Amino acid sequence: MSMRLYDTLTRNVLTIEPREPGRLAIYCCGPTVYDVPHAGHARAALAPDVLVRHLREEGLEITYARNITDVDDKILKRAKENGESPLELSHRMAQVYQEEMRLLGCLDPTHEPRVSQHIEQIIALVTALIEKGNAYTVDMGEGLIDVYFAVRSFPGYGKLSRRKIDDLRAGARVEADDRKKDPLDFALWKGAPADEWGWDSPWGRGRPGWHIECSAMSTEYLGHGFDIHAGGMDLIFPHHENEIAQSEAAVPETGPMARAWMHNGFVNVDKEKMGKSLGNFVTVRDVLARNDPEGFRWFLLTVHYRGPIQFETEKLASGRVIFPGIDEAERRVDYIYSTQARLEELASGDPRGAKSPPPELEKLGAAMFKAEANAVSALSDDLNTPVALAALGELARLANELGDLAHKRRKDRAFAAATSVLAAQALKSLRSLCKRLGLLLSSPGEYQSRCRERRLSLRNLKAEAVEAKVQERIEARKSRDFGRADAIRTELTELGVQLRDNPEGTEWTVDV
Numbered sequence: 001m002s003m004r005l006y007d008t009l010t011r012n013v014l015t016i017e018p019r020e021p022g023r024l025a026i027y028c029c030g031p032t033v034y035d036v037p038h039a040g041h042a043r044a045a046l047a048p049d050v051l052v053r054h055l056r057e058e059g060l061e062i063t064y065a066r067n068i069t070d071v072d073d074k075i076l077k078r079a080k081e082n083g084e085s086p087l088e089l090s091h092r093m094a095q096v097y098q099e100e101m102r103l104l105g106c107l108d109p110t111h112e113p114r115v116s117q118h119i120e121q122i123i124a125l126v127t128a129l130i131e132k133g134n135a136y137t138v139d140m141g142e143g144l145i146d147v148y149f150a151v152r153s154f155p156g157y158g159k160l161s162r163r164k165i166d167d168l169r170a171g172a173r174v175e176a177d178d179r180k181k182d183p184l185d186f187a188l189w190k191g192a193p194a195d196e197w198g199w200d201s202p203w204g205r206g207r208p209g210w211h212i213e214c215s216a217m218s219t220e221y222l223g224h225g226f227d228i229h230a231g232g233m234d235l236i237f238p239h240h241e242n243e244i245a246q247s248e249a250a251v252p253e254t255g256p257m258a259r260a261w262m263h264n265g266f267v268n269v270d271k272e273k274m275g276k277s278l279g280n281f282v283t284v285r286d287v288l289a290r291n292d293p294e295g296f297r298w299f300l301l302t303v304h305y306r307g308p309i310q311f312e313t314e315k316l317a318s319g320r321v322i323f324p325g326i327d328e329a330e331r332r333v334d335y336i337y338s339t340q341a342r343l344e345e346l347a348s349g350d351p352r353g354a355k356s357p358p359p360e361l362e363k364l365g366a367a368m369f370k371a372e373a374n375a376v377s378a379l380s381d382d383l384n385t386p387v388a389l390a391a392l393g394e395l396a397r398l399a400n401e402l403g404d405l406a407h408k409r410r411k412d413r414a415f416a417a418a419t420s421v422l423a424a425q426a427l428k429s430l431r432s433l434c435k436r437l438g439l440l441l442s443s444p445g446e447y448q449s450r451c452r453e454r455r456l457s458l459r460n461l462k463a464e465a466v467e468a469k470v471q472e473r474i475e476a477r478k479s480r481d482f483g484r485a486d487a488i489r490t491e492l493t494e495l496g497v498q499l500r501d502n503p504e505g506t507e508w509t510v511d512v
Contacts, residue, residue: 003055005228006306006382008236008261009160013382016260018227023061025222026052027258029214029231029239030112032069033093034078037100039282039311040232040267046297046438047264047305047383048230049106054379054436065221066109067214068094070116071207076197086197087116100284103293105438113217115208119199121216122208125250126188134249135188137203138179144191145203151184154245160261161237186242188212211242215250215257218243224251229258233265265303269311282311290322290458291512292451294439295330301385301437302329327512332393333439334451334512339396340430341444342403346423349416357418364402365422371395372429379436392433399426448509455510459496466497470506473499
């Protein structure tokens, strides 16, 4: 196995050398659960998910930890507005996040630690930093004590974000406070009044700071110096920079916190960075109200994980907002599922009597093998999912070419037997590649059924009404009233219903 990833720390594409042979430990910063997940959460979860899937298919044992931040001032504020306890809110939102990430095909992590369940480890890490001289307490008055990390005590500060400590100034991302030794120092622990949400500590009641949480949890489950740390580019500074400072200051003798840093790009809506303040915030449920989860996943995979991804919106006369790019991605998923169904049918044929494949099948088989190899190679080269999807599309095209050949020569038993063998191989390749990408998570029948139901609902159509029109057209054709039959087809096409006639009858599908 040779896996190359772009490392934010060194600004180079590195060949990943596991800390332990045959095993990799990966940590990803998960969400702060005070609201429902948005498209940025989906993309941040998807990049490491594809990495985990791909590496497991390559035979590596992967330990994957993705945290949930369920202790945060935003959670406290929203809980007060809702009239519920902070942990009730965060528990509810964490469940929504987990359910929606599963819908998008993301595997459950090996470990999914929550801050509220790791206060003891956080306090121990803060205590160690104070003892080493890297942190200090500040009396905030009224019996409240904060603990801050002394940024200048860590010589390597700024190495991830390439920022020089003397160039940094107190500003939008740095809290200015005269009681701190340096404006750049950041909170490890924040004191809280007795009647406010918090935990007891050596410094009094309070809550942990944001950055210390991930340092404590990643160490708890993966140890210091684990293989890959993942997260969004917006976390490089200050969050990941501060994680490095805390973790490496606590155990300076054990080297880097992580051996490689993997960051996914931003999500933009109509060419602007997605944000609540701009009113262009896209939640996962916004997308899934119209599109299939696998269509959404395919769309996210069409752009390299390090690049920005553009959500283009379009408002229909009905007032509904659609995402044309995701619609097109869903059509591609339709095609892959129909290819799978066709291969399953071909592979179910009788392989007895198959001899050396004829030249046209041998050529197709070689091309299919090459397409699969190209996809695997692309994923091993910094998770190049756009190239992998293109190779998947080529594999599907070749598989359908095989189906067309089989239909033309269906009376040739030897050819049919050879086709069955090749179709079985192609089906195995298709499934293996889609497993790496997190696609084809249902059977073709299940996928078609759920898509039909959703698309009919979006178009305000009833399956019974469509079936009646299809039957009316069949009767018109039987009576040779082809004008009426064509008119019904046109009527259904305008409603978004496509018909396909075959020897067994007429099938119909609904457009995205």
